[in-house]
Amino acid sequence: MQRYAMGIDFGSTTAKVVILDAEGEVAGSAISQKGAVSDEGVRVAQAEALQQAGITQADVARVVSTGYGRRMLDIADRTITEITCHARGAVALVPEARVVIDIGGQDSKVIAIDANGLVARFAMNDRCAAGTGKFLEVLARAVNIELEQMGGIALAATETVNITSMCATFAETEVISLLAEGVTKPVVLAAVHQSIANRTVGLVARVGKRDPVVMTGGVAQNVAAVHYLQKALDTQLIIPDGAQLAGALGAALFALDDLQLDDAERRKVQQGDDDLDDLAAPQSCAPACAAKQAKPIVFKPHATTTAQPTEATHGRA
Numbered sequence: 001m002q003r004y005a006m007g008i009d010f011g012s013t014t015a016k017v018v019i020l021d022a023e024g025e026v027a028g029s030a031i032s033q034k035g036a037v038s039d040e041g042v043r044v045a046q047a048e049a050l051q052q053a054g055i056t057q058a059d060v061a062r063v064v065s066t067g068y069g070r071r072m073l074d075i076a077d078r079t080i081t082e083i084t085c086h087a088r089g090a091v092a093l094v095p096e097a098r099v100v101i102d103i104g105g106q107d108s109k110v111i112a113i114d115a116n117g118l119v120a121r122f123a124m125n126d127r128c129a130a131g132t133g134k135f136l137e138v139l140a141r142a143v144n145i146e147l148e149q150m151g152g153i154a155l156a157a158t159e160t161v162n163i164t165s166m167c168a169t170f171a172e173t174e175v176i177s178l179l180a181e182g183v184t185k186p187v188v189l190a191a192v193h194q195s196i197a198n199r200t201v202g203l204v205a206r207v208g209k210r211d212p213v214v215m216t217g218g219v220a221q222n223v224a225a226v227h228y229l230q231k232a233l234d235t236q237l238i239i240p241d242g243a244q245l246a247g248a249l250g251a252a253l254f255a256l257d258d259l260q261l262d263d264a265e266r267r268k269v270q271q272g273d274d275d276l277d278d279l280a281a282p283q284s285c286a287p288a289c290a291a292k293q294a295k296p297i298v299f300k301p302h303a304t305t306t307a308q309p310t311e312a313t314h315g316r317a
């Protein structure tokens with residue numbers, strides 16, 4: 001019987017699951033959105049990923065969870081923080097990455113990666129919605145547009161205006177006033193995305209900008225967020241296939257590492273690992289954390305996430 005490793009990213013908005021086989025190949029993956037921090041979302045994503053892999057949970061020998069709700073999962077053998085898992089997953093997808101920008105539903109993080117593929121520094125915004133996917137969700141609702149369409153509409157703007165409020169609630173008021181003044185929806189939405197880009201550039205400056213820059217997280221699917229971020233950073237972002245699955249992939253890789261340890265070593269990493277993000281940077285990795293893969297991990301077409309084409313480098317040749 002083959003032993004599989006499972007990574008679960010229990011995010012604020014979506015649940016993501018990646019299953020790796022013993023060779024480290026992606027056997028199954030899924031993303032599910034069933035409401036904020038939803039158990040049901042995890043169950044749905046888990047069932048879909050298992051089905052893709054053609055296995056049952058009994059074939060999974062090790063589960064590592066990460067993300068906002070990671071401690072809520074009884075099924076997990078170990079929890080590891082988001083920075084550690086996102087960095088690991090992003091480097092597995094793009095081994096040459098030196099900066100990872102992850103913009104999810106509830107937070108945005110920028111991680112500087114050292115030459116060995118390990119976390120060197122990171123900066124995170126998780127105190128308010130500014131600069132996160134939630135900010136975009138609130139403002140899409142305010143202008144009565146589907147989240148999936150807002151990026152495309154913003155790109156049609158031929159001019160921009162400024163949104164000065166960082167807080168989503170105040171920004172919503174500002175957006176409504178602009179619309180009342182006759183400013184068009186594309187122009188207003190362009191300003192919303194520009195605001196996200198400006199906020200993210202501030203985080204990048206805190207860790208130090210270096211190329212290549214990889215973007216992960218759900219907001220990587222938003223073409224205008226990518227466009228304005230590229231302009232603000234004056235760099236082309238690499239957006240790998242499976243960008244939204246990077247955290248779950250990182251967790252699955254840690255689970256796979258664990259499978260290769262003996263019981264005593266496994267108990268050791270089980271105790272000490274969860275608060276890596278709280279340590280002063282630069283941080284060292286757990287014994288099993290071989291960061292750089294020899295070759296990138298590729299999500300096969302069965303993966304549920306497919307990036308939309310933008311001027312950024314999406315996917316791999």
Ligand code: ADP
Nearest residue numbers: 011012013014104105106133134148217218219
């Ligand atoms: P989390 O891990 O916090 O649950 P994700 O990385 O899954 O967050 O990202 C969720 C965010 O991604 C949403 O808030 C939304 O802004 C954005 N998003 C997800 N899917 C799409 C899409 N198809 N088009 C545009 N934006 C999207």
